[in-house]
Amino acid sequence: MKDIKDLNEFLGAHFLYTYDNGWKYEFYVKNKNTVDYRIHTGMVGGRWVKDQKADIVKITDGVFKVCWTEPTGTDVSLDFVPNENKLHGVIFFPKWVHEHPEITVCFQNDFIDVMEASRVKYETYPKYVVPEFGKIFYKKNEGINNEKVISEAPYEGMIEKMMSQELAFS
Numbered sequence: 576m577k578d579i580k581d582l583n584e585f586l587g588a589h590f591l592y593t594y595d596n597g598w599k600y601e602f603y604v605k606n607k608n609t610v611d612y613r614i615h616t617g618m619v620g621g622r623w624v625k626d627q628k629a630d631i632v633k634i635t636d637g638v639f640k641v642c643w644t645e646p647t648g649t650d651v652s653l654d655f656v657p658n659e660n661k662l663h664g665v666i667f668f669p670k671w672v673h674e675h676p677e678i679t680v681c682f683q684n685d686f687i688d689v690m691e692a693s694r695v696k697y698e699t700y701p702k703y704v705v706p707e708f709g710k711i712f713y714k715k716n717e718g719i720n721n722e723k724v725i726s727e728a729p730y731e732g733m734i735e736k737m738m739s740q741e742l743a744f745s
């Protein structure tokens with residue numbers, strides 16, 4: 576991915592990054608109000624989501640904010656600075672996700688009812704807030720509405736496989 580300036584160049588972006596706490600995430604800016612993501616490692620490693628609605632804006636040249644609230648009650652705010660291969664993310668987990676992360680480790684699209692029932696059944700407060708910087712180690716524009724970018728569950732060794740395939744094709 577070349578250096579980018581405007582929102583239209585951010586749409587379609589696919590990133591892999593590692594937060595400073597060690598959590599590895601994958602993120603696809605599917606279109607102007609939709610994201611897909613996969614969580615490779617961390618508290619909710621194994622979770623993946625398609626078609627999450629989000630607010631996506633340009634803050635200034637090359638700086639983009641993406642934020643949304645999830646069916647679990649988790650709120651997320653991400654600031655991407657792709658030209659510097661970095662981001663800052665804040666995840667606001669409800670108390671119940673911190674205490675029962677395994678309930679959310681799934682392909683969420685198939686379990687929206689479970690997420691909604693859990694957020695009523697369990698406690699929300701105090702929230703568990705995770706503010707972290709992260710380093711982007713892979714970035715590519717895959718075009719908008721590309722269903723192939725995030726299309727299967729994360730598994731051990733997936734990132735290494737993706738990176739080796741990328742090297743083979745470059």
Ligand SMILES: C=Cc1ccc(O)cc1
Binds near residue numbers: 600649651653
């Ligand atoms: C909870 C979802 C989520 C997705 C991407 C990211 O970087 C942080 C949180």
